[in-house]
């Protein structure tokens with residue numbers, strides 16, 4: 001399969017674009033800044049539309065089908081989010097405009113800060129970080145600054161459970177902290193004895209994901225928080241799994257001191273290629289002074305006569321400084337705001353209830369066929385083993401075969417503590433019919449694993465690109481669609 005590059009479709013003289021009449025005074029551009037040769041493709045509108053439509057059909061997307069990528073919360077992104085983000089006043093705003101001219105944008109950002117405080121149970125929120133991992137870095141930098149401000153310079157150790165996402169140790173190490181792994185127990189919770197052994201006066205804190213990456217609620221969460229606080233440490237919450245808790249549990253109420261919230265997971269803004277991420281961070285009162293600057297603030301209160309407040313910026317007293325240019329990913333903030341406004345408090349709670357219900361329904365359909373390492377009621381996702389009794393197929397083979405059934409594969413080989421892990425997160429936006437179809441595909445694949453294992457080992461068969469050598473693909477990345485990828 002080789003797709004032409006748009007440049008290869010070029011025919012001299014073809015054109016598909018008409019510029020609108022110029023509505024600003026014409027200005028002479030300095031000649032030395034102009035390129036005489038600009039090798040742009042000359043293509044008609046239909047060439048362009050067909051080219052990009054063809055390319056889009058080579059890919060898989062949440063708008064095509066179920067995308068049960070555990071831990072990533074690949075929920076449907078409602079189109080109203082896009083409509084609102086394209087309003088002229090939002091899409092056309094420039095971050096260097098005088099604040100008097102962008103009061104609507106600032107009011108929206110301030111309101112989202114307030115809503116995230118309420119949803120998470122936090123005293124303050126920054127919208128600056130550009131992803132979950134960036135939120136982690138911001139949060140751990142604040143934890144470090146907190147200890148330093150108290151002169152508690154011995155605290156250089158951060159505890160990370162062995163089930164944690166790789167970004168947790170990575171971001172902690174970037175701040176200069178010493179990462180120490182803590183084992184999980186037989187129920188998938190943090191091993192309290194292992195934790196106790198690390199609670200000393202060098203403890204800066206712990207990073208805790210709840211529900212954890214096994215899709216299980218940390219049963220001893222309050223004991224863990226208490227033990228860490230008693231030792232003088234702080235508790236970082238990895239909020240990637242907040243979609244299981246909305247309106248039910250507030251991490252701030254559990255004693256978390258700081259937590260990132262992935263807007264591109266819980267609050268339905270697009271992931272990856274669909275748009276930049278956004279990872280606002282909430283903090284308890286203890287860390288308020290350390291938040292990145294600027295925060296969006298009311299700089300002049302409204303009047304009793306009904307004049308609205310004036311929104312602007314504020315700088316916390318011991319701020320760790322700026323972590324992102326301007327004010328974060330504003331377009332994502334607008335989408336998350338729209339989503340929260342559309343759902344309201346009851347709707348947000350229903351999101352989590354359905355996310356948990358869908359995951360448990362799916363688990364009940366495949367349990368007994370796919371080994372379940374921790375047999376507990378799951379939260380919004382669950383982890384099974386892709387190592388099936390009576391067959392020698394691997395999790396990767398099952399994941400690839402699912403593509404032949406038109407499903408995106410689940411996350412695999414993560415978390416690391418489960419052998420041949422398949423981590424499945426259906427999200428609340430899947431209907432019973434699509435959950436049933438996905439379960440049927442998994443059950444059919446389990447049968448095939450015994451009767452025709454080769455079918456799985458050579459999968460996928462129906463996709464534009466067949467099985468790739470994953471190590472080679474990672475080392476020698478081919479991002480150009482014009483290059484032929486041979487089918488094995």
Ligand SMILES: Cc1ncc(COP(=O)(O)O)c(C=O)c1O
Nearest residue numbers: 071131132133165167238240277
């Ligand atoms: C548990 C967990 N923590 C952190 C992250 C990092 O978030 P981001 O991809 O937004 O950087 C992820 C991302 O998938 C995650 O699943």
